[in-house]
Amino acid sequence: MAKVPVQFTLNGSEKAEFIESGTTLLNALRDKIGDTSPKGGCHQGTCGACSVIIDGELRLSCLTLAETCNGAAISTTSGLSEGGVLHPLQRAFLDTFATQCGFCTPGMIMAARVLLDHTPNPSREEVVEALSGNICRCTGYEPIIQAVLLAARSNSQNAA
Amino acid sequence: MELRKNYFADVRKDDLHEIGQPRARSDSPGHVTGKTAFFADRNFPGMLHLKMVRSPHHHARIRSIDTSEAEKHPGVVKILTARDVPHNVYTILILIQIGPEDETVLADGKVRWKGEAVVAVLAETERAAQEAAAKVKIDYEVLPAVFDMEEALKPGAPLVNEYHGQNYYLYDSGECRKVRFGDVEAGFAGADYVLEQSYQSSPIEHAPTETTGCVVAPEGNDRFTCYTNTQAMFFTLDNASIILQMPGNKLHFVGGTVGGGFGGKVDVIVEPIAILGAKLTGRPVSFIYSREEEMQISSPRAAEKVVIKDGVMKDGRIVARKVTGYTDAGAYSRHSPYGAQKGAGHYPGPYTIPNVWIDTYCVYTNRTPSSAMRGFGVTIGDFALEVQMDKLARLIGMDPLEFRFINAYRDGDMKAHRQPTEGAALIECMQEASRAANWPVAEKYMTMSSYAKGA
Numbered sequence: 001m002a003k004v005p006v007q008f009t010l011n012g013s014e015k016a017e018f019i020e021s022g023t024t025l026l027n028a029l030r031d032k033i034g035d036t037s038p039k040g041g042c043h044q045g046t047c048g049a050c051s052v053i054i055d056g057e058l059r060l061s062c063l064t065l066a067e068t069c070n071g072a073a074i075s076t077t078s079g080l081s082e083g084g085v086l087h088p089l090q091r092a093f094l095d096t097f098a099t100q101c102g103f104c105t106p107g108m109i110m111a112a113r114v115l116l117d118h119t120p121n122p123s124r125e126e127v128v129e130a131l132s133g134n135i136c137r138c139t140g141y142e143p144i145i146q147a148v149l150l151a152a153r154s155n156s157q158n159a160a
Numbered sequence: 161m162e163l164r165k166n167y168f169a170d171v172r173k174d175d176l177h178e179i180g181q182p183r184a185r186s187d188s189p190g191h192v193t194g195k196t197a198f199f200a201d202r203n204f205p206g207m208l209h210l211k212m213v214r215s216p217h218h219h220a221r222i223r224s225i226d227t228s229e230a231e232k233h234p235g236v237v238k239i240l241t242a243r244d245v246p247h248n249v250y251t252i253l254i255l256i257q258i259g260p261e262d263e264t265v266l267a268d269g270k271v272r273w274k275g276e277a278v279v280a281v282l283a284e285t286e287r288a289a290q291e292a293a294a295k296v297k298i299d300y301e302v303l304p305a306v307f308d309m310e311e312a313l314k315p316g317a318p319l320v321n322e323y324h325g326q327n328y329y330l331y332d333s334g335e336c337r338k339v340r341f342g343d344v345e346a347g348f349a350g351a352d353y354v355l356e357q358s359y360q361s362s363p364i365e366h367a368p369t370e371t372t373g374c375v376v377a378p379e380g381n382d383r384f385t386c387y388t389n390t391q392a393m394f395f396t397l398d399n400a401s402i403i404l405q406m407p408g409n410k411l412h413f414v415g416g417t418v419g420g421g422f423g424g425k426v427d428v429i430v431e432p433i434a435i436l437g438a439k440l441t442g443r444p445v446s447f448i449y450s451r452e453e454e455m456q457i458s459s460p461r462a463a464e465k466v467v468i469k470d471g472v473m474k475d476g477r478i479v480a481r482k483v484t485g486y487t488d489a490g491a492y493s494r495h496s497p498y499g500a501q502k503g504a505g506h507y508p509g510p511y512t513i514p515n516v517w518i519d520t521y522c523v524y525t526n527r528t529p530s531s532a533m534r535g536f537g538v539t540i541g542d543f544a545l546e547v548q549m550d551k552l553a554r555l556i557g558m559d560p561l562e563f564r565f566i567n568a569y570r571d572g573d574m575k576a577h578r579q580p581t582e583g584a585a586l587i588e589c590m591q592e593a594s595r596a597a598n599w600p601v602a603e604k605y606m607t608m609s610s611y612a613k614g615a
Contacts, residue, residue, distance in 0.1 A: 036203075041371070041419075093192045099185065099188045101419050103369045103420060137422075
């Protein structure tokens with residue numbers, strides 16, 4: 001089958017691959033590039049486990065064709081910590097026991113990161129709204145909400 | 161967190177160092193960095209993708225299977241049918257001597273539920289496997305099906321599973337699990353009121369965010385490494401060993417990382433056929449349920465029906481309880497005979513009742529096989545029992561919490577299945593619940609104890 005070239009940055013690194021036309025960004029990241037932090041829970045845009053950030057916006061990588069991402073800047077949870085130091089969101093998820101099975105966690109953290117980038121001091125309602133596209137079937141929503149609020153607080157303390 | 165130290169102070173050591181203290185979870189750092197390796201995060205060069213051809217009928221005889229067109233489809237490497245499986249008829253609990261073997265890995269001559277696996281297609285890509293699966297031609301003779309447990313138990317009902325020979329699991333106690341304690345009819349005769357009610361539930365799907373699946377890699381030394389999200393590692397290894405007629409030391413299972421299970425990943429479904437595919441092709445194999453398969457094919461919690469008849473006195477004592485429970489196993493046993501048996505032990509509830517009669521049936525129907533889910537055999541029964549308790553309290557005009565204090569089991573009470581009660585704490589729990597919920601009860605109940613009668 002005919003292959004098409006794709007080129008983008010992933011967590012700041014240049015990536016280039018030949019893929020089959022029609023390959024989802026999720027499958028390109030996981031199977032071709034080897035970043036398995038986005039998860040495939042439903043492959044139909046309902047669970048949010050595949051969430052990534054494309055040019056600053058939260059996107060479902062299972063519904064995004066890889067070939068539409070040429071020239072984009074893509075971020076995933078695997079690229080969040082810098083120099084072995086956890087990002088405040090990752091730290092907050094640890095401290096509030098916001099992970100259970102962990103399958104939804106990378107997607108949750110992506111959704112939370114986009115929220116905090118746009119709204120550094122969100123209300124609880126804004127956190128709930130921002131996470132509303134991400135399913136935690138272990139139903140641990142409350143600690144996840146607390147984690148995002150804690151990360152926002154620690155960000156504003158660091159900024160002060 | 162508050163520890164209530166006034167309860168059981170004489171039997172409890174207070175050298176607790178961990179309880180009440182936060183402790184970091186060892187798996188969390190992997191989760192928040194995306195480094196946790198779930199089974200589907202394993203990728204091997206040359207990996208094949210397995211897709212199942214499934215029955216569109218609830219109950220049908222297979223007249224013929226034609227895979228010739230599918231085999232020609234580009235990218236197809238291997239197609240498996242029942243005859244490829246070394247020990248095709250199995251049952252999970254055979255490991256603990258709960259037989260008979262009643263389920264096929266791939267359907268052989270018959271399908272017994274809509275969605276049953278018939279043919280496995282292995283191809284270079286998921287898409288090729290899917291397309292080829294659609295080209296497998298199966299000629300079915302549709303048979304009458306039965307979906308209702310009480311219908312299935314009637315004489316003349318369609319026989320669901322020939323390995324059982326009747327539409328219920330035959331326990332050593334007969335057609336159902338039985339508990340007989342005291343004289344339940346005499347209890348009803350002497351009761352002020354008798355209340356019989358029927359409770360029913362539908363199947364419930366666990367819907368884990370990570371679907372069921374495994375990735376199998378053949379090793380250089382004739383062994384197979386199976387990365388799986390099973391919740392039952394050794395059950396799966398041992399059953400795979402039986403199904404494949406392969407010594408356990410040829411199988412290396414890697415797991416423990418499960419993206420949500422809730423009981424839905426204890427059946428042995430994907431691993432044996434994926435290992436067989438890897439063996440017969442010499443290549444790694446990935447078999448991952450689609451979201452649709454997870455919702456429609458994986459075992460749900462069983463549908464249950466619970467009929468409870470209670471005799472109660474105006475002073476609040478339950479003097480007789482008769483329960484008939486039905487567990488819908490679907491077409492195959494899996495863990496349901498065990499679930500139905502658990503119900504038999506559980507139905508008196510945490511109450512001391514002098515006359516008890518319990519029958520629990522594990523029934524076969526042409527529905528999706530059910531299996532484990534969070535307290536299966538007990539959870540639906542508890543719903544029924546506690547709704548019944550509220551109805552009984554209303555019937556005699558008593559506060560529902562006080563009604564439960566009167567009947568709560570206490571240390572030394574004989575349970576219906578003839579195990580004396582030990583270490584009961586129901587009364588103390590209800591005392592705390594009364595305070596926490598601001599649902600006051602009479603002082604005499606707040607001074608009761610699980611230790612001794614007469615309070």
